[in-house]
Amino acid sequence: MSSPRIEVIERYCKGCSICVEFCPTKVLEMDGFVVRVAKPEACINCMQCELRCPDFAIKVHAE
Amino acid sequence: MAKKVALLQGNEACAQGALYAGCNFFGGYPITPSTEVAEVLSVELPKIGGKFIQMEDEIAAMASIIGGALAGSKALTATSGPGMSLKQELLGYACIAEVPCVIINVMRGGPSTGMPTGPGQSDVQQAKWGTHGDHPVIALVPASCQEIFTETVRAFNLAEKYRMPVQVLYDEIIGHMRERIEFPEPGELEIINRTEPSVGPEEYKPFDPSFGDVPPMAAFGSGYRFHVTGLNKAADGFPTTKADLVDNEQRRQLRKISAAQSDIELNEEYMTEDAEVVVFAYGSTSRSARYAVNELRKEGVKAGMFRPITLWPFPEKRIAELGKQAKAIIVAELNLGQMNLEVERCVKGACDVPFIGRVDGEPINPGQIMDKVKEVK
Amino acid sequence: MAFDYDKYLRPGKLPHIWCPGCGHGIAMKGLIRAIDTCGLDKSNTAIVSGIGCASRLPGYVDFNTLHTAHGRAAAFATGVKMAKPEMNVIVVGGDGDGTAIGGNHFIHACRRNIDMTYVIFNNFIYGMTGGQFSPCTPTGHKASTTVYGNPDPVFDISKLAIGAGASFVARTTAFHATQIDKLIAEGIKHKGLSVIEVLDDCPTTYGRRNKFRSVIEMMERLKTMAVPVAAASKMTAEQLEGKVLTGVLHKEEKPEYCEQYAEVIKRAKGA
Numbered sequence A: 001m002s003s004p005r006i007e008v009i010e011r012y013c014k015g016c017s018i019c020v021e022f023c024p025t026k027v028l029e030m031d032g033f034v035v036r037v038a039k040p041e042a043c044i045n046c047m048q049c050e051l052r053c054p055d056f057a058i059k060v061h062a063e
Numbered sequence B: 001m002a003k004k005v006a007l008l009q010g011n012e013a014c015a016q017g018a019l020y021a022g023c024n025f026f027g028g029y030p031i032t033p034s035t036e037v038a039e040v041l042s043v044e045l046p047k048i049g050g051k052f053i054q055m056e057d058e059i060a061a062m063a064s065i066i067g068g069a070l071a072g073s074k075a076l077t078a079t080s081g082p083g084m085s086l087k088q089e090l091l092g093y094a095c096i097a098e099v100p101c102v103i104i105n106v107m108r109g110g111p112s113t114g115m116p117t118g119p120g121q122s123d124v125q126q127a128k129w130g131t132h133g134d135h136p137v138i139a140l141v142p143a144s145c146q147e148i149f150t151e152t153v154r155a156f157n158l159a160e161k162y163r164m165p166v167q168v169l170y171d172e173i174i175g176h177m178r179e180r181i182e183f184p185e186p187g188e189l190e191i192i193n194r195t196e197p198s199v200g201p202e203e204y205k206p207f208d209p210s211f212g213d214v215p216p217m218a219a220f221g222s223g224y225r226f227h228v229t230g231l232n233k234a235a236d237g238f239p240t241t242k243a244d245l246v247d248n249e250q251r252r253q254l255r256k257i258s259a260a261q262s263d264i265e266l267n268e269e270y271m272t273e274d275a276e277v278v279v280f281a282y283g284s285t286s287r288s289a290r291y292a293v294n295e296l297r298k299e300g301v302k303a304g305m306f307r308p309i310t311l312w313p314f315p316e317k318r319i320a321e322l323g324k325q326a327k328a329i330i331v332a333e334l335n336l337g338q339m340n341l342e343v344e345r346c347v348k349g350a351c352d353v354p355f356i357g358r359v360d361g362e363p364i365n366p367g368q369i370m371d372k373v374k375e376v377k
Numbered sequence C: 001m002a003f004d005y006d007k008y009l010r011p012g013k014l015p016h017i018w019c020p021g022c023g024h025g026i027a028m029k030g031l032i033r034a035i036d037t038c039g040l041d042k043s044n045t046a047i048v049s050g051i052g053c054a055s056r057l058p059g060y061v062d063f064n065t066l067h068t069a070h071g072r073a074a075a076f077a078t079g080v081k082m083a084k085p086e087m088n089v090i091v092v093g094g095d096g097d098g099t100a101i102g103g104n105h106f107i108h109a110c111r112r113n114i115d116m117t118y119v120i121f122n123n124f125i126y127g128m129t130g131g132q133f134s135p136c137t138p139t140g141h142k143a144s145t146t147v148y149g150n151p152d153p154v155f156d157i158s159k160l161a162i163g164a165g166a167s168f169v170a171r172t173t174a175f176h177a178t179q180i181d182k183l184i185a186e187g188i189k190h191k192g193l194s195v196i197e198v199l200d201d202c203p204t205t206y207g208r209r210n211k212f213r214s215v216i217e218m219m220e221r222l223k224t225m226a227v228p229v230a231a232a233s234k235m236t237a238e239q240l241e242g243k244v245l246t247g248v249l250h251k252e253e254k255p256e257y258c259e260q261y262a263e264v265i266k267r268a269k270g271a
Helices: A018-022 A048-052 B010-021 B035-044 B058-070 B081-096 B124-129 B145-162 B172-176 B243-258 B284-298 B316-325 B339-347 B366-376 C024-038 C054-060 C073-083 C095-101 C103-112 C157-164 C177-189 C203-207 C215-225 C257-270
Strands: A005-008 A028-031 A034-037 A058-061 B005-009 B025-028 B051-054 B075-079 B101-107 B165-171 B178-182 B227-229 B267-270 B277-280 B303-308 B310-312 B328-333 B355-357 C045-049 C064-067 C088-094 C117-122 C168-173 C194-199 C226-228 C244-251
Touching: A005 A034, A018 A028, A018 A048, A018 C215, A048 A058, A048 C024, A048 C177, B005 B010, B005 B145, B010 B035, B010 B075, B010 B101, B010 B145, B010 B165, B010 B172, B010 B178, B025 B035, B025 B058, B025 C073, B035 B051, B035 B075, B051 C073, B058 B075, B058 B081, B058 B101, B058 C073, B058 C103, B075 B081, B081 B101, B081 B124, B081 B165, B101 B145, B101 B172, B124 B165, B124 B310, B124 B339, B145 B165, B145 B178, B165 B172, B227 C054, B267 B284, B277 B284, B277 B316, B277 B339, B277 B366, B284 B303, B284 B328, B284 B366, B303 B316, B316 B328, B316 B339, B328 B339, B328 B366, B355 B366, C024 C054, C024 C088, C024 C117, C024 C177, C045 C054, C045 C073, C054 C064, C054 C088, C064 C073, C073 C088, C073 C095, C073 C103, C073 C257, C088 C095, C095 C103, C095 C117, C095 C157, C103 C157, C117 C157, C117 C177, C157 C168, C157 C194, C157 C244, C168 C177, C168 C215, C177 C194, C177 C244, C203 C215, C215 C226
Parallel strands: B025 B051, B025 B075, B075 B101, B101 B165, B227 C064, B277 B303, B277 B328, B328 B355, C045 C064, C045 C088, C088 C117, C117 C194, C168 C194, C226 C244
Antiparallel strands: A005 A058, A028 A034, B005 B178, B267 B303, C168 C244
């Protein structure tokens, strides 16, 4: 099973870093004031980032 | 068939007029001397499946009728001075959000608690300027129980036609006085309901100026989903701070009234054709003025009365004309100087504007008016 | 599977106005998921708010939306619900809007037990005006108008709602994201006035003044202060010091206002 596709809607992201901090496998990292998907292969589809993003800026698309 | 007649108090006539107009929602809070309006409607509205709710305070009462009106109801509240002061912010909300509703203000003395069981006419400038910001105003001032009935009907019609709050102001004297009322037959008086959208929900904009200065209004729950806010908004109903959009919207809202003055304005002129002295009076005071004019005419004095029934928008043009015709326009009202300022503004110095004011809880009597007219002579 | 928020959002309205890390967006998403869970018809649902940061929510969502005046949301909503009892009516707003300027409307909506859901976003501060203390700012904490420490005692919103007569009262936090939609959905399904208090963070005007170093620290605080009702029953008063109970705090069946008024109509017509 391939890793989920993590979609970041950059124009919505305000760079709060909640998703980065609460990702249990450290998939995400900050790139300046916007989040970046650094290690997509580590994603376990827990949805924590999508759930906790206050800005509707992350969608996790599972296969 | 003979018409239905009844001996009704002004406040009861108001409630009956509201029912005739199709009012099906009342939100109120008890306050003297308006409470009978609520009492009658608490009995009558549920009989026709309408809604009556006594809210927790005056502000909530105003909020509830705006909510009810947005959901498609023809909504009414009734209050008096202190309550009207509390309602001012939401009166402005109803203006900017363009929500049709009717507010009855049975005027008493003031300021503050003032004289709850005494008459006053001191909220007439508040009706225009009470809420902050530029906004359109319609205020009606009936002078008899029968006229309270018909003007309440007209208030609903104007609210629905121009999509805005309409105030009806009458003083405690006629609010609590009993007179013979003839009930109009159903259909005898015109009943106007708000214009509904002619486009589908996808195209609908709640403040679309391409439909004229009074855009059609959908109801919540009708399938048209739209946004309502007290912020300055664009045609689509969403907040904006863009200068041109805000300016256009503000001016359109004022134009609703300024362009329709002839439709909204209603006055009674009594023996003004050849009058050298005109008494400007409204509400209960006009009853004394009429008596005074009759007496003065018997004495050969060319007196007349101008009685606005629509107080706002103000009958500027006609007052200016009378100012050129008459030696004086005497303003008589139960306050210490309010509408005289408006008359002075309109006559632009063409005639004198002597003033009779009273705030001691007693009506202005015909003798006072006659004396003042004779001073002019 | 990504949740399809777009189904409920008005196109072109995002990004929202809330600051980076503000919990309002988390609570808003919870509200949308709850509405989805309950299968509410968008055209038959009204979302009503007052003034403040949280009160900007209705502008973003595709329902019958009503952004009213400061504190008055519950009173406007009561008018909508009375006029059309068949509509679902949801009120949203902040702690200052709902319990200070709007406190009277809040308690009377609870007392009437009118069938609406009031989601109150409690971030302990007036955010939009720049961080003045609200009735929910903890005593001793700092706000722009309590730089020497807040002398005021605090409202417990949930207790206030229970005391005033709301028949469903629940509390959660912006940290407990999945609990938000579960509790709101339960509140929507409940017949009567339901209050869901969502404790949330204002990093910009509250966190900054009260020595929270980051949004994450504020989230962690919400996590550690929350104690589920069931767990609390096994804890001592000492252990519960500084904690808040979360979950369903109160639920009872009692007469609902619109149904009571429908009875009034029957009696009036029969009379």
